[in-house]
Amino acid sequence: MSQMTYVFGHQKPDTDSICAAIAYAYLKRETGSPETEACRLGPVNKETQFALDTFGVEAPRLIKSVKPQVSDIHLNNDSMVTEENSIHHTMDLIIDNPGRSLPVVDDQKKLIGIISLPDIMHAYSDPFQEDGLMKAKTPYRNIIKTLNARIIGDTPEGVVKGCFFNNSQLAPDTKLSSDDVVLTTRNDSSRDMAFANGNGCVIISDVPADMDMPIPEGYTGTTMLTEKSTFEVIRLLEQVMPIRQYVNHDTMEFFMLSETLEDVKGNMLSSPHNRFPVVTDDGVVLGTITKSSLLDYQRKRVILVDHNEKTQSIAGLEDAEIAEIIDHHRVAEVQTDAPLYMRVEPLGCTCTIITKMYQEKDVPIPKKIAGLLLSAIISDTLLFNSPTCTEQDKQAAQALAKIAGVNLREYGRSMLIAGSNLGDMTPKQIIGADRKIFTMGNYKIEISQINTGDYKSLFNKLKDLLAQMQENCEKEGADLAILMVTDIVLGGSELLIAGEQRHLVRDAFGIEDEDISQFFPGMFSRKKQVVPPLMRVASEE
Numbered sequence: 158m159s160q161m162t163y164v165f166g167h168q169k170p171d172t173d174s175i176c177a178a179i180a181y182a183y184l185k186r187e188t189g190s191p192e193t194e195a196c197r198l199g200p201v202n203k204e205t206q207f208a209l210d211t212f213g214v215e216a217p218r219l220i221k222s223v224k225p226q227v228s229d230i231h232l233n234n235d236s237m238v239t240e241e242n243s244i245h246h247t248m249d250l251i252i253d254n255p256g257r258s259l260p261v262v263d264d265q266k267k268l269i270g271i272i273s274l275p276d277i278m279h280a281y282s283d284p285f286q287e288d289g290l291m292k293a294k295t296p297y298r299n300i301i302k303t304l305n306a307r308i309i310g311d312t313p314e315g316v317v318k319g320c321f322f323n324n325s326q327l328a329p330d331t332k333l334s335s336d337d338v339v340l341t342t343r344n345d346s347s348r349d350m351a352f353a354n355g356n357g358c359v360i361i362s363d364v365p366a367d368m369d370m371p372i373p374e375g376y377t378g379t380t381m382l383t384e385k386s387t388f389e390v391i392r393l394l395e396q397v398m399p400i401r402q403y404v405n406h407d408t409m410e411f412f413m414l415s416e417t418l419e420d421v422k423g424n425m426l427s428s429p430h431n432r433f434p435v436v437t438d439d440g441v442v443l444g445t446i447t448k449s450s451l452l453d454y455q456r457k458r459v460i461l462v463d464h465n466e467k468t469q470s471i472a473g474l475e476d477a478e479i480a481e482i483i484d485h486h487r488v489a490e491v492q493t494d495a496p497l498y499m500r501v502e503p504l505g506c507t508c509t510i511i512t513k514m515y516q517e518k519d520v521p522i523p524k525k526i527a528g529l530l531l532s533a534i535i536s537d538t539l540l541f542n543s544p545t546c547t548e549q550d551k552q553a554a555q556a557l558a559k560i561a562g563v564n565l566r567e568y569g570r571s572m573l574i575a576g577s578n579l580g581d582m583t584p585k586q587i588i589g590a591d592r593k594i595f596t597m598g599n600y601k602i603e604i605s606q607i608n609t610g611d612y613k614s615l616f617n618k619l620k621d622l623l624a625q626m627q628e629n630c631e632k633e634g635a636d637l638a639i640l641m642v643t644d645i646v647l648g649g650s651e652l653l654i655a656g657e658q659r660h661l662v663r664d665a666f667g668i669e670d671e672d673i674s675q676f677f678p679g680m681f682s683r684k685k686q687v688v689p690p691l692m693r694v695a696s697e698e
């Protein structure tokens with residue numbers, strides 16, 4: 158089975174993170190890695206939704222974690238039994254499968270119980286009585302299979318409905334019913350008494366495989382011939398009964414495919430069992446796992462686009478295999494177990510790098526993908542206003558606009574404005590739309606950015622925004638929160654400040670402690686104009 162690779166951008170995804178994931182996954186699929194899926198780590202913002210709608214592309218699938226799950230374990234043991242199966246057959250399987258218990262399933266293979274060695278041991282101490290086979294609703298096929306019997310006459314269907322007798326228990330006047338099962342042996346001189354019921358079931362022991370056995374004339378029932386001895390037949394008949402009455406339905410322990418190995422481990426350690434069924438969402442048993450299976454799993458493969466910092470990425474990244482990183486941010490703390498393909502270029506947008514990769518690999522860019530790549534470049538460079546914007550970003554955007562069939566400036570403005578109606582948004586939404594968390598020196602700093610064509614509504618919300626930022630700092634243990642409200646028409650950003658360590662902002666940007674916000678003409682880029690001065694100040698301490 159070839160393994161799936163997941164491509165995703167950072168948490169609180171912006172247009173670059175979503176579009177880079179879609180476009181790069183498409184490029185991978187076109188270049189020999191068909192098992193590649195674009196994903197996202199959070200909700201699609203309004204600007205991105207505008208881009209997706211314009212070019213008719215679905216948002217990628219939302220994923221929350223790449224922690225190893227039960228679905229990543231190699232399931233190689235699929236032994237299971239039904240309630241109808243015999244004690245004999247079940248015991249054989251239990252002995253063959255370390256773990257000493259088996260899932261019990263219905264005819265749809267859905268889990269209905271567990272049978273363990275201690276449960277089934279009761280079968281060996283319960284007395285075997287004449288009506289035992291009947292009471293246990295023993296299927297005839299269990300008898301045939303366990304005795305490895307040859308059949309003369311019709312193969313009986315269904316379950317035993319009469320009593321069991323040994324020929325030696327019979328007297329000439331015993332009344333047998335046609336539902337009874339009688340055991341006799343090849344050399345028994347009174348063997349014909351067993352056939353007295355006329356059309357029941359007679360088992361004859363000690364019959365070699367190649368020997369014919371004459372059946373009394375007029376007998377219309379079933380005869381089962383077995384090579385096994387009388388003693389063995391009696392011993393085995395105790396074990397042909399179905400396991401139904403020994404199945405444990407009450408304390409079923411099982412795992413779903415979606416559960417993380419972390420949770421599974423905790424549950425396994427507190428369980429008396431060693432082997433556990435694995436089921437689908439519909440309860441269908443796929444196999445079983447034991448404690449040692451937890452060591453034999455495949456790590457999820459991921460490609461990070463538009464980010465490389467763990468704090469901005471998905472839960473469980475440390476347990477995943479990072480196959481590639483395509484990014485245009487600072488490289489902070491990348492540590493991998495194996496070599497990877499890593500491409501970081503100081504360009505305005507991840508999608509500019511990806512556009513170049515399409516060209517390098519000679520893969521034609523479909524119209525829809527071109528539209529998305531273009532949208533990301535417009536978004537990240539604020540329609541080429543940001544100081545992070547390079548000549549390569551502009552050239553890529555122009556080429557992409559042609560393929561996508563849109564007017565670059567016209568489309569760019571309508572997309573940026575679609576994402577920026579502050580009046581409709583709550584403080585939480587404004588701050589959360591594009592928030593990144595940075596570790597700088599000893600400080601945890603949250604920096605949010607929002608682009609708007611609606612700068613004036615900001616001032617109606619100033620107090621609420623600052624209160625929300627303060628609350629976030631306290632809840633998340635951050636030392637400082639900054640909100641950049643960027644307006645491409647006014648040509649700059651308003652910085653709003655909250656948190657305990659405001660002196661960092663004073664030292665980096667000259668905003669006095671008592672000021673809650675200030676406009677910076679020409680400031681567009683969090684990455685180039687806000688993060689570096691803060692980094693310098695924070696690390697000098």
Ligand SMILES: [Mn+2]
Binds near residue numbers: 173
């Ligand atoms: Mn980006």
